[in-house]
Amino acid sequence: MRIAIFAAVLSLLVTACGQEQATSTAGQHPQQTVKWKLVTSWPKNFPGLGTSPERFAEQVNAMSGGRLEIKVYGANQLVPAMQVFDSVSSGTVEMGHSGAYYWKGKAPAAQFFCAVPFGMTAQEMSSWLHYGGGMELWREVYAPFNLEPLAGGSTGVQMGGWFNTEINSVDDLKGLKMRLPGLGGEVLSRLGGVPVSLPGGEIFTSLQTGAIDATEWVGPYNDLAFGLHEAAKYYYYPGWHEPGSTMEFIVNKDAMAALPADLQAIVRTAAKAAAQEMIDEYTYRNIAALEQIQAMDGITIKRFPEPVLAALRQASEQLLAEQAAADPQVDKVYQSFKSFKQGVAKYHDLTERAYLNLRDGQ
Amino acid sequence: MRIAIFAAVLSLLVTACGQEQATSTAGQHPQQTVKWKLVTSWPKNFPGLGTSPERFAEQVNAMSGGRLEIKVYGANQLVPAMQVFDSVSSGTVEMGHSGAYYWKGKAPAAQFFCAVPFGMTAQEMSSWLHYGGGMELWREVYAPFNLEPLAGGSTGVQMGGWFNTEINSVDDLKGLKMRLPGLGGEVLSRLGGVPVSLPGGEIFTSLQTGAIDATEWVGPYNDLAFGLHEAAKYYYYPGWHEPGSTMEFIVNKDAMAALPADLQAIVRTAAKAAAQEMIDEYTYRNIAALEQIQAMDGITIKRFPEPVLAALRQASEQLLAEQAAADPQVDKVYQSFKSFKQGVAKYHDLTERAYLNLRDGQ
Structure with missing residues (x-):
């Protein structure tokens, strides 16, 4: 799957927009409200990919008691799909949701954090990123762009x-x-x-x-x-x-640093929950869709x-x-990716793969 | 895997403890601090199972800016491993982390939310629970006990x-x-x-x-x-x-209802992030442990x-x-579980299973 730039001609509404702050009057404890813009590479509310950042924004809003309001924009509503990275990098907007392989022209190593032919599945990618050193490498690759990456969901193994x-x-x-x-x-x-x-x-x-x-x-x-x-x-x-295409949240580092510690924690934890929800949703909806396709003449x-x-x-x-x-940076990421893939494949030979074959094999 | 009641004789320190509230003086905006106790069926900091609720508590503390402090107790530190359910149900403590199959004596349907022979994997269970109707059934099964269940992580496919x-x-x-x-x-x-x-x-x-x-x-x-x-x-x-043993967070419903809406959202979202982190951690650590075992004479x-x-x-x-x-309730949950399992197996035949066999098969 690659970016869909659906709308033929949509006006570019790029606005210079630092953090807008207002004072909330609701509730017992008046707090400053921070307003963020989140741009995506998907059409607004695109099933699966686009609904995920919407849920993320809702959860951040609920967890922060309205102190951090994140408005989600579809591709071309504020910036074109392929300008998500640059817009967040420059601070034009605070956050984005996209796929790292779109940015290989800026950082060739980026594609390892999204989709690699004959690479890892959703479960394997998440473990590599969060425990196997993947996130540290991803942060290193994005640091020159003033971006903090967060894993932002997976489609699961795609179809051919x-x-x-x-x-x-x-x-x-x-x-x-x-x-x-x-x-x-x-x-x-x-x-x-x-x-x-x-x-x-x-x-x-x-x-x-x-x-x-x-x-x-x-x-x-x-x-x-x-x-x-x-x-x-x-x-x-x-x-x-694309055996486990991983999406990304990207956050402008200055915008993140300007948040109080509790809101920073809310953004990072909400991203992790949203990632889990995306693969949950894809798994569920793919079941019914596949049944429909299988029944087609x-x-x-x-x-x-x-x-x-x-x-x-x-x-x-x-x-x-x-x-x-x-490319030395590609090599560094590739070696980490390959080593984890080899290890997890051996482990899954006795667990996930062995079990699925037992349960569903001939 | 089943409960470990390690400590031979540990005094029962059950204390009657409603929500303790104190007034925080730190920070710009003084807020009430809510203190919760979370009891577990695992020894304190037991690798994987016990470290997960610790991380959960840290994230809740960080996201709430210290307004919700959750103290985690190992098995027998406050209540025995097998009294987690009753202690949270009665409100003696506000929260627990355990496995639903321990409570089959109270609700036979509970075991479907944890481990079923020839059942579903971690990824499949999470999708069933969060999109396939599983959570609605789980809440129904636990409602008579004044408990709100939340999925609390998975070990992945276990060994035989x-x-x-x-x-x-x-x-x-x-x-x-x-x-x-x-x-x-x-x-x-x-x-x-x-x-x-x-x-x-x-x-x-x-x-x-x-x-x-x-x-x-x-x-x-x-x-x-x-x-x-x-x-x-x-x-x-x-x-x-145990192809995808799912752990649980359980929350006393009165304790949850007494929280302001933002802290309720923080508890629920932190649980979802903690669930993802548990399977990530197990996958990572099982790779190295299996390599060690494979090298043993x-x-x-x-x-x-x-x-x-x-x-x-x-x-x-x-x-x-x-x-x-x-048992009509068991039947209701079983039918939902079985139907989802059949559907997801057909989908994973063409995706997860087909791909793992392609990548790692003979």
Whole structure:
């Protein structure tokens, strides 16, 4: 899934807006009210991704007794989807909700905090970030931008995408025009495919008209809402390119430092709760959406053939190794990521994976 | 894993303690300070289970600016491990951290909110509870006890346990003396085994002396700390009996209602963040502990044979069906649990399970 810049032309309402402060008169103990703006890379209230920062803002408001009011803006309402990082970095707004892989042009290591082909699942990512040293690295990568990152939820393992052509061999990837951004797209390119970058709003039409042969988006819930089943025949899995896409909250460091300690704690803890809620919501809604898709005439759900997956894996590993060799910071993050992934895979071989295979296997 | 009542004789320090209130003088805005007691079923600071409520209390303290001080007590420091439920229910203390399956004698449906043989994983449980209707049922089950439940973390898929005898067939379960409490123990009993209930502090000696043939506890991290590898030869997986044991925070409803709305929100959101942190911590620490165990001479890590797992599954399903048939509330919760489990299994077949098998399979 990659950014959807839906609205064709929405006026840019960027306003210079430091922390507005007012005095609350309600309640026994009058307190200063801090007002923050939170910009996102998603359309306002976009299911899953956009509803999560809304819940976050509600919880912060409730926990602070109204002392910290956070107003959430959809993409293009205040700043374009792809300017979330810069807007929070510069202090134009105090906070953002987005995905770190969008900022690889600014900091190539950033993509490890979001989605890595053949990387870690939601549960594994959260443990790496919060206990395995991931957050320390993320803070290091974002420090030059005056940003504090916080893990901001996960979509879970995504689906492989919607195709109008069957993928029976690695050869079938050659010339395949697929909307597949980021590292996944680079991997496809190495196998002869043609990755296309398209905003969310153009995907359906491009697929329907044959301008692209395939697209990935997120998972059953978001894919169904987009109507992709009406423009493609095959729904492939598993989502090798985004196995546990992690979203981010980013906070301008000066804005955070200006808060009293209790409100700082509220922001950080509310982000952690919001992260848990996002994967809870995706899991729940994907179940029902998948059942709907499975019941559809004319849609075939298929697993990528093993030789195709093996080729994608090999190309992914080569790509990551090359990027690490070219950039010391990427290498530092990559080594930590890879080491944790190897360890958690061995542990999950005896627990999560062994159990799911026992419960649901043939 | 089941309750550890470690301390042999600790005086019961139950004190009648309503909400103590004092006036804080620190800070710009004097506020009333509410002091709560939180009792747990774990030894003070017990790794994973006991450190989680400590973190919760710290976060509540930080987010409330010291207006809600929660003091955490280990098992037997204030009330015995098995009196956590009653103590919070009666209002002797305001809050507890425990596991719902301990209270099946009071409400048989409670165990579905903690651990069910062949049930759901941590990620699945959290989604069922927070989106699939689980929390509504849990609140219904606890309402007669004046308790508000909150999900309080997960250990992840547990290990199958430590054995001094090999399990090569269902016949090997006959006469097997195993510390295996709860539903798992009842399942073992149906296959001819002898489930034994032992507090944590007696497990090691019982296993070493041959008073029991086998025991389960939690997973590599907690098992290693207990030294179980020094008293057994075989470490079996997967933990069919506790695939996603969910802990609980319980709050006395009157105590919760007496809080201002912002502190209520702080308690509920901090619990959600603490839940995420527990599985993060277990995942991280289990990786290193498993590596240590795998490197040990004299310890063989084995998978239960498929016919044994099949028999355990069949007995588990029969047991749950019988319990549901005997109690309308159990039946109501069981139907919700079972329906969600079936749906999420189909979804995870194409995502979590398919992906882990792709990444880590042969």
